[in-house]
Amino acid sequence: MNSALSKSEGFQGTLSNIQLIDLLQMTCLSRISMNIKVEGEGKEGLIQIFNGNIVHAESGQVKGEEAFFEIMSWKGGNFQTFSMTDVPTPTIEKNWEFLLIEATKMQDETSKSGRAYQTDDSLLKILIVDDSKLICKKMQEMIESDPQLKVIGTAQNGKEALKKISKLDPDLITLDINMPVMSGGTALKHIMIQSPCPVLIISSIEEKDMSKVMDFIRLGAVDFIPKPKPDDNVESQREKLISKIKLAAKANVHKFKRCKLSPQNKKEQAVDHPSLSSGDRSIIIVAGMGGFAECIKIIPNLNAYSCSIILALWHNDLFLGSFAEFLNGYTEINIVPVRKGGKQRLLKNCCYLCSLEREIILTKDNNTIELIPGEEDKGWESSLNTFVHSVCEIFTQASQLVWIFLSGEEKIPEKSLNTILSRKCHLVVQDPKTSLYPILPESCLKGRSGGVVVPSERIPEALTKLVSG
CATH class of the missing domain: 3.40.50.180 (Methylesterase CheB, C-terminal domain)
Incomplete structure (x- = not known):
């Protein structure tokens, strides 16, 4: 194993895939440095996290991303954590969120537990996540007016939602942006890593703040619809909400790949762009x-x-x-x-x-x-x-x-x-x-x-x- 391992006090636990993913996610979110020794299927592996980034993995002679995904494919085993004494040599460039999302997809495909592509004839199970109980009640009434839809639960914040998702296994989640305890953005990151599921953003956010919605879509949300307003036509609101839910539920979120964007500093001076003519491309x-x-x-x-x-x-x-x-x-x-x-x-x-x-x-x-x-x-x-x-x-x-x-x-x-x-x-x-x-x-x-x-x-x-x- 890598010489950076230092046999210090750690913990040893039984490895199931989701438990290991939880440990990796918690470590990365906390920006901690840690070595994780993993044993499973008669093999040994090592995952190294440095300052909250997964930077190295090895399994036998295999190193880098290939080794990471091999380790994450093991059905069971145990793991043990060790403190890090040396800065590891990076063999992985992808960010940790991408790695965990891809590992979750791989596990779903292997176990054939991925969601089937929904049809309009299916009874869709909906989880509503919003800090307003009044909004939850109003949305539930609208949603369940359609016989093909069933609200299986509500949650008032992201933390409560994550607990209910694992128990209720919804087909679609409606998610508010601004909530106490855990915001919609943090909850969405957890959802796309732990339990990928179509997420429809429903928020009263103003148009000037719509860039937040674009960030949610970049993180894996399928679509956005404004919250119902008291002065809007109730029937029109209901039809739009139901239509959006049925379409969003069909999204094959296991195909989603988060992209990494680099901000651009455009030149401040105005640029004189030439006109396009019918002879141009x-x-x-x-x-x-x-x-x-x-x-x-x-x-x-x-x-x-x-x-x-x-x-x-x-x-x-x-x-x-x-x-x-x-x-x-x-x-x-x-x-x-x-x-x-x-x-x-x-x-x-x-x-x-x-x-x-x-x-x-x-x-x-x-x-x-x-x-x-x-x-x-x-x-x-x-x-x-x-x-x-x-x-x-x-x-x-x-x-x-x-x-x-x-x-x-x-x-x-x-x-x-x-x-x-x-x-x-x-x-x-x-x-x-x-x-x-x-x-x-x-x-x-x-x-x-x-x-x-x-x-x-x-x-x-x-x-x-x-x-x-």
Whole structure:
């Protein structure tokens, strides 16, 4: 074993996977340095934690991440802790949260205890987490008005929620952000490590603070919906809540991979971006449910490409401003939200966010291209068909357009896909096996060949090859 081990007072315990994960999580959260000797399945292993980071693991001749995941796959055994006398040589670069989330997924897949992809016909078990008992009661009444949904418990803070999750095994958790004892953010980290489950954020947070919601989505939450308000239409609130819950419950959260983002310090002086013309290249990204999480991985890793990027999301446009502000903190590209009632001239080296909950069209006047969102909600199929048609009418050369389709619960309309394929545009599709919601990418590929199929984290690389090729 590693010479850094010092045989001092420690504790010895029986190892079950979740107990070892709890120990690792507690040690990392406390930013402690510790050696953990693990014995299981006739083997010995070592995990070293330095200042709250898992920096080294070894099992026999195997070291690094491979050794860590091998140790975490052992079915049983025992472990013992030792103090650390020397600074260990790092063999693991990934952060501890990523490692524990991946280890939990691996254990779930091995034991075949992972959650099945839910259908609307299933009776969904819901756990409500909110510090207001009145809100819990109101939400329970709304949720249980649908015969397919069952509230199996409520909790007033994150700590209480974690105890109930292990006992009740919910299919979905509604989670408030600001709570006493343990906040929603801390609870979410524990949930995604210990008991991965679809989490729907329900909070009364103001729009100006929506960047907090984006952090929750980056940590693994599936979606967000505002808390019901007394002056809102009760029936409308109920329908939106039930619809969001049913969609969120379908998320394949075991496919979620948390990404690490590096803040960007943009230049303070204004940059004069040239206008986009119909002879230039444009990148169009379409995302449905789960799209926020995928875009958080992709957009910060894109280059400017000397073109324009349009990100069309199937989500309420009230959140576009906050999402743009969030992304602007992690990318050199200028992110611009485009909401109803306005229009935006397209410039190179900019990314435009718009909502497909209303029709969006591109228009051209004297070689100036503008993005114009409509006033009415036309529905997914109508909005996407109109958008695709208007884009392809302006960019007529196949090499000018790159279409990217990400996670989504909705199918791509045949009319839209036929238009894209008939124009022989470049097509990049997120691998359905890595999608929170695989229906949209699957519908792009069903019965067809062609296009680039890659996991979301490899889309920037694939895009660079297409654009520079």
